[in-house]
Each structure stands twice: as C-alpha cells, then as structure tokens.
Amino acid sequence: MLGHAPSKTFEERHQHIQFQPPHGRHFLSFGLRQHGGRRRSGGPSGSPDFQPPFVPGMEAAGVVDQAGTGTDTDLSVGDLVMAIVLANGSHGAYAEHFVVPAESVVRAPHGASDVQAASFPNSPGRTPMATPDTPAPPTASAPAAADRHRMSRGLTLLFAIAGGTAVANLYWAQPLLDFIARDLHASTALAGWLVTATQIGYAAGALLLVPLGDVLDRRRLIPGMMLCSALTLIGCALAPSIGALLVAITLLGLTTVSGQLLTPLAGDLADDTNRGQVVGTVVSGLLIGILTSRTISGLIANAAGWRAIYFVAAAVSVAFALLLRRAIPPLAPKAHVPYPQLLLSVWQVIRRERAVRWTLFLGATAFGVFTMFWTALTFLLSAEPFSYSVSVIGLFGLIGLAGALAAQRAGRLHDRDRSMPATGWGWAAIVVSFVVAAFADRSVAGIIVTIALLDIAVQGVNILNQTRLFAVVPQARSRLNTAFVTCNFIGGAVGSAAASVLWSAGGWTAISLTGAGLGCVALLVWALGRRGPLLNERSD
DSSP: OOOOOOOOOHHHHSSEEEEEOGGGSOEEEEEOOOTTSOOOOOOOTTSTTOOOOOOTTTTTTTOOOSSOOSSOOOOOTTHHHHHHHHHHTOOSSOOSEEEEEGGGOOOOOTTOOHHHHHHGGGOTTSOOOOBTTBOOOOTTHHHHHHHTTOOOHHHHHHHHHHHHHHHHTTTTTGGGHHHHHHHTTOOHHHHHHHHHHHHHHHHHHHHHTGGGGGTSOHHHHHHHHHHHHHHHHHHHHTOOSHHHHHHHHHHHHHHOOHHHHHHHHHHHHSOGGGHHHHHHHHHHHHHHHHHHHHHHHHHHHHHHOHHHHHHHHHHHHHHHHHHHHHHSOOOOOOOOOOHHHHHHHHHHHHHHOHHHHHHHHHHHHHHHHHHHHHHHHHHHHHSTTTOOOHHHHHHGGGGGHHHHHHHHHHHHHHHTTOHHHHHHHHHHHHHHHHHHHHTOTTOHHHHHHHHHHHHHHHHHHHHHHHHHHHTTOGGGHHHHHHHHHHHHHHHHHHHHHHHHHHHHHHHHHHHHHHHHHHHHHHHHHHHHHTTTTTSSOOOO
C-alpha cells in the first residue's frame, strides 16, 4: 500500500509572512516564489525605495483581518497566497512582495483544508475577487465590502437602543387612551383612533421614506428623520384638541421610520455568518422599545401628565440623532435612482418574488393579531373586575420582554437554517396563546401567560420573516423592509381598528376567537408554503 507525504506547511511552501509597521500602520509582507522556486530580484520590502506592485481587486475583495493585532497570525494553508494570486491576475512568475494593509486580511475558518482555504476568499457573501477572466470590481465596491465588517458589538447595541427609542414613539398613547380622552373631552372610541392613525402614518412612512435607504447616505438620512420625529413629538405635546393630536400623531408615525432604516443597515454591515443574530439583536431592541413604551408612558403620565412623555421623547430623539451621525461608519456611494422608479421597484420585487408575497401575508397577519390583542387588553384591564390605572396597565408590557429574547434566538435559528420549521412552531404557539386568553378574562395569571406566549411567538415569527426577506435581494434590503413594514403596519392598523369593533360586539371572547382563527389560517398558509412558495425561489 503506497503512502503519501504529508502536506507541507504554509511556512515550508512560502518564505515568510511577517508584519511590518511602516508609517505607523501595520502591513503584511508576503514573500512569494516563482513556479520554479527562484526568487525574483528586488530589494526588501522594508527598504526606502521599495514600491509594492498594485494589486487590483484586493481591496474590493473585502478580505478583512478580524484580529487587527499587527502580530503573527495562524493563517490557514494557502488562503493568503490564493487571495493575492487571484487579485493580481498574474501568469507565470509572481511578484516577490505584496504589501497589503493588515486590516485587509481575513482568516479562513480554523481547521479548513487546503482546498477550503484556497476557496475561502470567494466564499458566499463576499465580493468576488478579480481574476484574469473577470474584470476587477469598481472602486466604489471597496467601501461596500469593508462595510460588512464594521458591525461591532457596540454599534449593534447602539442600533438596537436607538431603534427602540424611535419605534416607542408609536405606542406612547396606547395605555393613555382614557387619560387623553378625559383631558381633551373626547370619547374613548375617538381616542382609540390615535393608535390607528399612528399605524397608518407609520405604514405611509415605511412606504415613502424607507426605500430611500437604498439610494441616499444613511449617515445623514437616519439622524435627519430622528430630528423630524422630534418636531412632531413637540407638536403632539402641544396639541390643544383631539383633532390636532390626531394630525400630529399621524405625522409622528410618518417620520418615525429610523428603526426600519437601521435594521436593513445592520443587515448590510453584518457578515453572512451572523446576519441573523445581528438583525435579531437590532429587532429585539425595537421590540423592547415597543413593550417598555407602555410602562414608561404610564409612569410619566401619572407623575407629570400625558403631554410630558412627548416632551421627553423629543429630547431623546435629538440626542440619538447626534450619536448616530457620529457612529454610523462611512458608507459606499449609492447609485442614483429616480424616486418614482425607486418606489416602483418595491412593487416589482413583490410581483417577481413569490417568497416575498407569501412572507408578507404571514407578517401582516402576525402583526395584526398582535396589535389587536394589545389594544383590546387596555380595554379589558381598565374595566371591571380589574379597573387598573394606566401605570399598572403599562407594567403588563414588561411581561412581553420575553419576546425580545425570542427575537434574538430566532435570528440564530435562521443562521442555522432552521427558519422554516421554527416559523411553524411560532404560529402554533400563537393559536395556543389565544386559546389560553379565552379563559383568562378574569384571571391575572392567565393574562400573564397569554402575554408571554403571544409575544415570544409573534416576535420570533417576525424576525424569521424579516431575515428571510433580506436574503432574497440583498442589494434591495431597504425596499424589502419597506414592503415588510408597510404590510405589517397595515395589518396592525386593521388589528387595532378591529379590536374596537370586536370589543363592542362580543368583548374579550370575540377578541380571543378572532385571534385563534387568524392564527389557524396563517398556520395553514405556512403548511402549504413551507416546501415551495415560502422558499426563496423566483416565480416565473
């Protein structure tokens, strides 16, 4: 039986890999040999007259050193060699030295084989390197490739908190409906339209403004929208009548789209291997903002009146606008697209992608039952036998924080290719939660169980839907998010309006039966689509 010699190590095949810090920056100096093993003439890379050859496509390849330490690194066999050879597009003898910034080097996965390491630079999700057979990417793609590696843990946390404070603006009024109605001498039914008006404004903002994230500089767009929100929040605080408040709160919904601009931006900046987790973390921040908004609103309203929460929120919006302007990294220039064409492209991608259409239906249904439940819960807890104050009602929102944890975990399930089965389990849990709710109209414990189960299920389904959509057309994530958020909040507006009608018609029982019925419909849609229409396959 014939044996074979073990593979040579990287150091045996190549003469050296060392870091040198000219001009205060760490560089990698690669000593490569010709095919015959003879070195080409030339001075050392550290000499003053050394001029490294141009490596076309290297920077655009997006290979970034994760460590950034400027010290020796245990690179997998062949990955750096293949990267330089492919990027240079050389034939025959290779240049002796290439000097490449150390931050422009990526490691292959630990333990990768020679073949895996050699193919790593062109792995899925990275900008392909220039080769002799393919032209080098344009210069503008270099920042885009680098952007994907700038989503640090701190920036992810900032996105999550800023997005949560932004989306909370939509829900300040929800636990204060009776409070606002008494103060502005309006009926409870008319005050209930404050939630619906906010949702309609938000859906319009998502439709008309979020697509701009695919063509405008988001370093300016996102802080600008937060400043606009601050102005509308001041308008809500100063509203003299219910009519004026309805107008101001609709404009607040229109301008409160920062969170939905931050989410696709996080997806753009994240790496393919952890995009689900990063998006899940940002979305969990949005969910925490939604849920804690009720508690914060109730506490501040009890202490200083309902107008105070809008003044406080305006100040917070200004603060985060300034923070994000400094924190968002420089982004690649966007291609110019006329605004009408940009809006039209949203509908084009919906029409072209069957998976988008089916996912949007599930998203709208989930958010519809979610908003219907929370609107009706305010009516239930403020009436007999509970008769809770607005501050106590707001505390129930804290129970739903479990849904924020579920959102982050759901993102990890997506990264592990478990998105579709997890979606089915989520819908089954939604049905069960409304069955529990039907028997909890006089039980605080039953309501707590319902809130926890419903929030975990809805938020898990939400992040799985959203992350799957981002994978359909990566270069149009803002527009896909536009479609997703618009449909969700149309569903939310219908749900909040339906809550008032159903409550008048049949009380809590009507709410519970409707929620369970819609959950069964969505579960049937998931069962029919999980092996076809919900998959990322383009319809003909």
